[in-house]
Amino acid sequence: xxxxxxxxxxxxxxxxxxxxxxxxxxxxxxxxxxxxxxxxxxxxxxxxxxxxxxxxxxxxxxxxxxxxxxxxxxxxxxxxxxxxxxxxxxxxxxxxxxxxxxxxxxxxxxxxx
Amino acid sequence: xxxxxxxxxxxxxxxxxxxxxxxxxxxxxxxxxxxxxxxxxxxxxxxxxxxxxxxxxxxxxxxxxxxxxxxxxxxxxxxxxxxxxxxxxxxxxxxxxxxxxxxxxxxxxxx
Numbered sequence: 267x268x269x270x271x272x273x274x275x276x277x278x279x280x281x282x283x284x285x286x287x288x289x290x291x292x293x294x295x296x297x298x299x300x301x302x303x304x305x306x307x308x309x310x311x312x313x314x315x316x317x318x319x320x321x322x323x324x325x326x327x328x329x330x331x332x333x334x335x336x337x338x339x340x341x342x343x344x345x346x347x348x349x350x351x352x353x354x355x356x357x358x359x360x361x362x363x364x365x366x367x368x369x370x371x372x373x374x375x376x377x378x379x
Numbered sequence: 380x381x382x383x384x385x386x387x388x389x390x391x392x393x394x395x396x397x398x399x400x401x402x403x404x405x406x407x408x409x410x411x412x413x414x415x416x417x418x419x420x421x422x423x424x425x426x427x428x429x430x431x432x433x434x435x436x437x438x439x440x441x442x443x444x445x446x447x448x449x450x451x452x453x454x455x456x457x458x459x460x461x462x463x464x465x466x467x468x469x470x471x472x473x474x475x476x477x478x479x480x481x482x483x484x485x486x487x488x489x490x
Contacts, residue, residue: 297476299478301480306387307482308383308385308467308480308481308482308483309423309467309480310480311477311478311480314476314477316476321476322475322476322477324477325477357422357423361476366411366413366471366478367413367425367428368423368425368478370422370423371422372421372422373422
């Protein structure tokens with residue numbers, strides 16, 4: 267597809283479990299962003315990648331959160347020992363070239379019971 | 380102080396009127412400013428970008444930037460019910476490519 271693809275679209279898990287969320291950006295986009303959005307709030311920045319490296323991970327809330335982008339394309343956001351407060355929609359976006367525009371995926375809704 | 384601040388609303392406007400949305404930011408060195416629209420249950424989509432002081436018009440939308448006051452606004456002319464959504468202000472800081480979003484302003488256009 268031409269857009270940003272995120273899987274799964276919905277994930278329900280139990281407190282303490284491990285979760286992986288995947289993002290497949292627009293082909294050729296070198297920059298990839300992860301945001302977290304809670305109901306009624308704006309997207310909260312987590313991390314962004316330029317190529318394979320994390321250029322800015324200042325938004326990761328704690329060491330339970332980790333993200334990788336090993337080949338500079340697909341990225342995985344990993345959450346260990348999930349807590350109920352991690353419940354949110356996790357948005358991925360990609361950006362190409364010098365354009366400032368971010369193209370968002372439809373998000374992965376995470377519910378921690 | 381939040382990095383990007385918006386009034387959460389809801390901003391209720393009658394159909395055909397002008398909706399005026401405001402955003403302030405804290406990083407004085409910020410250079411790039413964006414307005415995204417987000418429909419309920421959907422992901423954000425870009426509607427306007429602005430990089431220099433003054434006004435920028437695109438169809439029914441006008442973005443206004445005042446870097447001295449650290450203020451950016453969005454005007455929606457001839458508001459339509461389909462404009463009912465949350466409008467997110469986003470700012471790229473002076474360093475790097477991190478894009479920070481405000482909390483969004485919910486707009487309701489009433490027929």
